[in-house]
Amino acid sequence: MTKSVFLQHIQKLFACIRYQVYTQVRALVRARTTDRYITKNEMKDILSQLDTRVMRLEVYKLYKLPPMDESALQRAYITFMVDQALVQKVRVIKQSHERFMIAILNCDVFPGLDKHNPLASAQEDLIPDKFGNKWYEHQEGTKKVFKKIEAPESDEDFEIHEANLLEDT
Numbered sequence: 830m831t832k833s834v835f836l837q838h839i840q841k842l843f844a845c846i847r848y849q850v851y852t853q854v855r856a857l858v859r860a861r862t863t864d865r866y867i868t869k870n871e872m873k874d875i876l877s878q879l880d881t882r883v884m885r886l887e888v889y890k891l892y893k894l895p896p897m898d899e900s901a902l903q904r905a906y907i908t909f910m911v912d913q914a915l916v917q918k919v920r921v922i923k924q925s926h927e928r929f930m931i932a933i934l935n936c937d938v939f940p941g942l943d944k945h946n947p948l949a950s951a952q953e954d955l956i957p958d959k960f961g962n963k964w965y966e967h968q969e970g971t972k973k974v975f976k977k978i979e980a981p982e983s984d985e986d987f988e989i990h991e992a993n994l995l996e997d998t
Contacts, residue, residue: 830905832912836915837951843926846884847942850930851942857871932960
């Protein structure tokens with residue numbers, strides 16, 4: 830397994846997870862007339878029904894790879910860990926996926942996400958910029974203000990305060 834195939838596999842697997850979770854969340858929310866959220870138990874049910882083993886096998890088929898178990902991906906990652914650029918790419922992919930999943934589980938609407946099955950194409954599945962590695966540039970109405978804490982132990986301690994730009998005068 831090459832580094833590029835490894836990255837493609839991770840991206841496609843995450844896209845499959847998002848697709849399956851989103852379609853289930855949308856089905857639950859659309860069936861309701863008033864509440865536009867899912868309960869904690871519904872979220873647990875959706876996430877527990879995910880079969881990543883089957884998804885992984887489907888991704889292998891898509892990229893015409895021989896079926897491998899999860900330990901093959903772990904071995905590949907350990908082998909590639911010496912490449913700091915790859916480790917950073919994996920970190921960005923994972924963090925973007927996590928931010929996107931949080932939005933999906935918060936019942937945000939993403940038109941077309943439930944209509945495009947990631948397994949239908951080997952093309953890269955893009956993540957909206959607001960969840961990508963420059964997500965902080967897309968925070969609407971909020972800015973981060975960093976304030977130094979007066980502490981003799983360390984010069985590097987900071988507090989983060991959120992301020993709503995709409996209320997600034």
